Amino acid sequence: MSRLRVLPVPESRPPILPPDEVFPRGGRRARRSTFVQSSLALDFEQPSAEPVDRTPRRDLPDPEPLVHRLAQAFIEVMAGRRPATQVVRFTEPSVYAVLTRRALVASRRGALVGRPALVRQVRVQEPADGVVEACAVVVHHDRVRAIAMRLAGIDGRWVVTDLQVG
DSSP states (O other): OOOOOOOOOOOOSOOOOOHHHHSTTTTOOOSOOOOOTTSOOOOOOOOOOOOOOBOOGGGSOOHHHHHHHHHHHHHHHHHTSSOGGGGGGGBOHHHHHHHHHHHHHHHHHOOOOSOOOEEEEEEEEEEETTEEEEEEEEEETTEEEEEEEEEEEETTEEEEEEEEEO
16 A cells, blocks of 8 residues: 655746846846736736717617517516627627626526516606616516616617616
8 A cells, every 4th residue: 555645846937037137238127027926927907998989868769669579578588588688789798798797697506486577667868968877676576676777879779878777
């Protein structure tokens, strides 16, 4: 029967460089270096987004019917009754990420039996040209909930830029 041997863990970090290799010219710092010892050289720079073409209100359809339909769709996505891909066209990536995360939680929870969600009332306000702030009252599983959203006119259509569900 063989015995187990305990071996030391090998050093995985690179050796620390002396100052004359890091800062040439006699060890003086000639320019500001972004090099940091004992760290990985990763660049987390986000790719630049495409320029957004804001659309004025006169070129956009009436937002109230869309807000009603989107509130219904959002609550169904978050309940797991509708795939999140159906609303991707109407949402910014950050809003879509929230919806898909809540849909994933709902799918893990399992299907709830009962009546589907019903949008009772919608209020729409336009604080600026091409911007709409809206709220909807939704009854879902005998519970009254509120959905608030901000829509902006982008590329000739309304896009949800912010979403809050209460």
